[in-house]
């Protein structure tokens with residue numbers, strides 16, 4: 001055994017993921033590698049490579065080569081199996097559950113394509129996002145991990161942090177100005193991988209030429225601007241997908257992108273509206289033209305400062321107009337296209353809802369916003385008196401000097417206070433509204449593992465992660481909180497926005513519904529432009545117009561959004577153990593982590609030697625293998641402490657009712673026994689139950705006696721892949737935010753919804769089978785609130801006792817619901833997310 005950490009570390013050194021430390025120009029111009037290996041100075045900006053008088057580089061970058069790791073993964077039998085089984089399910093007809101069933105995925109493996117139909121070749125996803133490993137407020141430090149996700153892995157494995165590959169780590173404290181030197185080594189490797197590299201397939205026991213390519217780039221808007229060299233929000237045409245044109249608003253000191261009506265159907269009445277849209281005219285144009293690959297190629301050369309023949313001033317103008325700042329490093333890859341940048345729903349969804357929320361609560365509703373609306377001649381009820389002239393002066397004298405941005409720098413609280421002094425706009429939540437909305441959002445009850453913890457979000461907003469925003473819009477919480485507030489038009493638009501965003505985040509895609517969803521998006525954005533101040537119409541809001549083609553091609557957005565990478569980044573932050581060398585400690589930990597991972601997955605470690613997380617991941621790999629052999633069935637289990645109970649007489653009757661209805665074996669035996677022993681209809685059921693005969697076998701005797709009142713009571717249950725239920729006791733505990741409500745689609749009409757509350761879970765055996773059941777008390781059938789579209793049930797009304805409580809299986813009931821009782825009317829139970837296919 002090694003006696004120290006250093007010794008142990010030396011022992012495994014050769015086995016760790018290889019690491020390259022690459023020196024980079026201090027201004028991010030070039031990487032000192034290949035033919036620039038021995039240079040002492042940057043060939044572009046002439047800055048010194050080393051700290052003067054030493055051999056210490058002024059800036060460096062860690063790169064962890066991809067090829068050796070991909071090779072190593074294929075050597076593991078279990079992994080080789082996981083990486084190549086993705087094509088088994090074929091293209092889905094209408095319901096797409098994962099990118100593996102999507103038409104875009106299968107197209108990549110077509111005969112005659114790069115991969116020649118061999119499922120062993122790999123499709124990758126690239127993500128880069130800046131992160132701050134230290135305290136966010138005190139220390140502006142940003143390092144950027146570059147991550148690769150292997151898309152071939154099954155969904156469950158793909159979403160585990162352990163399977164993400166860290167390929168590069170850009171050092172802080174500042175984000176790089178130019179990405180090229182940091183992408184160069186990766187692009188070199190990807191070029192090799194397009195040709196194919198020899199690898200050994202541990203499953204088929206043969207050598208083969210492994211190919212890989214990046215299918216999708218997943219980036220937030222800032223990352224996109226950097227990696228795709230696009231100009232970003234300041235440009236006239238900043239959208240990397242189309243030629244939308246923005247207009248500079250002097251009042252707001254920023255570009256706004258209106259014209260959302262261009263996407264509407266030609267006969268849509270909103271196109272004829274000449275008073276409520278910012279341009280006050282009929283809109284008869286079609287959508288802006290999409291950018292073509294050829295145009296992007298030309299622009300990447302034209303706007304490149306290194307190769308262009310244009311003078312500097314002209315170049316800046318062209319860059320601003322075309323929204324392109326140069327030739328991206330990726331262009332060296334023949335398979336690269338600007339279309340491979342997906343619209344990331346995490347940032348898009350969060351950004352849109354955050355903007356609208358900000359205007360509603362006053363955070364983003366400034367005097368400038370009002371005076372811009374006044375200039376456009378919209379919403380006269382909220383114009384401020386006397387401010388016009390003052391503003392005009394300030395604007396004119398300070399244009400471009402950045403003074404107007406001082407206005408923006410007021411704290412949220414200050415802005416909110418200032419907004420409270422202004423007249424309420426039709427979108428405004430007044431002080432009282434915000435308090436009321438907060439008491440509603442604090443009253444929400446959510447399933448376990450929901451993420452967002454119910455609390456006020458309108459008076460003060462703190463610690464909101466993007467996942468929290470997603471939960472708010474996709475589970476009806478936003479709709480519930482602002483019910484009855486704002487003007488009707490604005491509220492309806494917000495409701496539509498929540499519906500659209502939640503459909504875009506849905507884990508399952510119904511392809512035949514996409515055309516309708518696309519229309520809804522267009523309608524929603526046009527209404528946002530009509531009903532809210534023009535300040536919210538940023539390019540990120542516009543991006544939503546481009547998302548449907550990606551869903552049609554690659555299925556649900558969860559396969560290509562950033563939540564996983566965000567989680568990885570916080571894992572990485574946690575690995576910063578040395579404040580002086582944060583990057584070095586991260587790289588070191590990740591290398592050791594992936595080594596342990598490899599050893600564990602390869603089965604090279606003795607049992608019990610594996611850390612828990614790795615053991616769990618291994619279990620997943622094994623389960624995936626099992627799943628292939630037997631079709632997935634809905635698995636139910638009870639968890640948590642169990643307790644022996646004896647059911648009451650009423651409950652025993654309910655249990656018997658359940659079995660009479662749902663257990664075929666019991667039905668059969670009862671029928672048989674009745675026919676055999678009960679000739680006279682006058683004999684009552686009671687005597688039938690008590691009647692016993694030595695001639696009966698055990699099963700028949702059990703059927704005669706009916707289900708026993710004894711069983712195990714439990715407070716929690718788990719269904720399918722981790723849908724967790726809690727019962728009434730968990731909800732009524734003080735301070736609890738857990739929901740114990742579930743629902744079923746009503747039997748008649750199909751559109752009715754029955755809501756109930758789980759009293760307890762019950763496990764018992766009957767006729768040789770084990771049953772996991774929930775005991776549910778049902779409320780009156782829920783009705784739909786016409787204004788918000790949410791369901792509600794009047795809990796004061798009682799059902800007839802015979803049907804009020806019953807036993808049912810977990811597969812019969814819905815996922816646990818997000819519910820709330822309105823603080824102003826606690827008798828009504830609101831069901832916020834029943835119709836939503838979205839579960840946490």
Ligand SMILES: [Zn+2]
Nearest residue numbers: 025029042045
């Ligand atoms: Zn340089």
Ligand SMILES: [Zn+2]
Nearest residue numbers: 239241242244
């Ligand atoms: Zn666009």
